Amino acid sequence: MERNFLQEKQRQRAPSQRALATRAKVLDAAEQVFSRHGFDAASMREIAMSAGVQVALVTHHGGSKEELFWRVVARRADELSQARMDALEARRFRGPLTVHAIIECFFAPYLEKAETGGAGWFAYARLVAIVSADPKWSDLAAICFDPTAQHFVDELAKLYPSTPPRAVAAGFVYSVSALIALLTSDWRMEALGDDRQSLATRFEELIRFCAAGIIAAAESATDF
């Protein structure tokens, strides 16, 4: 998906291989540093050092600190949104959609990418937590997250035609917050007695948790 909310200067000629590699290094380093320290505590200097380049180059490729954060988030959000939509469409052909199936189509693509795609996806989870936690990033969320989320909420709402969609939307937000907790608050869980489980096992458990929760919320909010 081509993003146009971050205006690039009209390029005179195609960037060199080296320039592209530098840009990727900068984005990767920014992803790690932002995920470790959060947006405000992260510094452009640490990003530059981590990428092995000069500070001015970070600005050159990433724009301002805020633009850089947008770029880093949007990069993976696009890829993940696409995978989620694909999973949902593929699932339609395997029988009628259930709450469990819809949530699985939203959660599972991340699991697959995290298991095969390396550390970047774990860092990305923390970026999502940052965005979700602070209204400062509402524009970013509206552009990068809301369209896909809305699609899944609508799909869930179809299963409960006599339930106000707001109840389904609330259940979906609770579910996503639980997913973020699973991915970023393992230290909290372990403090409360959760020993280490495979990520896949935890995902299965989480999906059951969320599906049951959404069903309970939707059914109790049904208009009669």
Next chain:
Amino acid sequence: MERNFLQEKQRQRAPSQRALATRAKVLDAAEQVFSRHGFDAASMREIAMSAGVQVALVTHHGGSKEELFWRVVARRADELSQARMDALEARRFRGPLTVHAIIECFFAPYLEKAETGGAGWFAYARLVAIVSADPKWSDLAAICFDPTAQHFVDELAKLYPSTPPRAVAAGFVYSVSALIALLTSDWRMEALGDDRQSLATRFEELIRFCAAGIIAAAESATDF
């Protein structure tokens, strides 16, 4: 509850009324500013200005920025923990505890304080979100949150003696993350179609969501 993890200098004599008022103003202002901007983006200067005092007075009463954050969080955490434990004990006398009842005893005391206690409790919810989102605050969470949370997890685990406690602990963390989402991510929910509901209505819905989720997670993880 008297806290001793933030060492006070041995006081020579009781603080004056004015000093106590100043200290309260500083803590209140810090609570608002931390909740608006997060820990890193908040500045001691803004806290001082918001409290109507000099920067040096903020340091004098609150200690370093980090100590100040601890004090602000601990102040309400103590009060809320006490209310939660009281609610649970009171509930015991009204019949056997259920998952729904236990979660309600954890959630409802906050609702009551938020509805009667003013803006400070809403700001506090954002502080809890900050603490829960960043491993940097794991020590603070361990001291201020974990003892009560552990108590509730243990109580839930008693209902499922043949389920590994870790499944219950995970369900509890998901539930708390959903509570935090309810209190701090209303902007996300409204973006997805949740119109304004009373806080009490949302709480009822959330409690149903969490209870059903915990039951589903616990039952599916039962050893046979």
Next chain:
DNA sequence: GTCTATATGTAGATAGAC
């Protein structure tokens, strides 16, 4: 306890040489 004044560090951003 309170205030003024300041020490000391580091942040984001950019100008301009190469």
Next chain:
DNA sequence: GTCTATCTACATATAGAC
């Protein structure tokens, strides 16, 4: 595209007078 050097602002923290 890349690097050096620097501008400007604001951060936390504290010393010391009252």
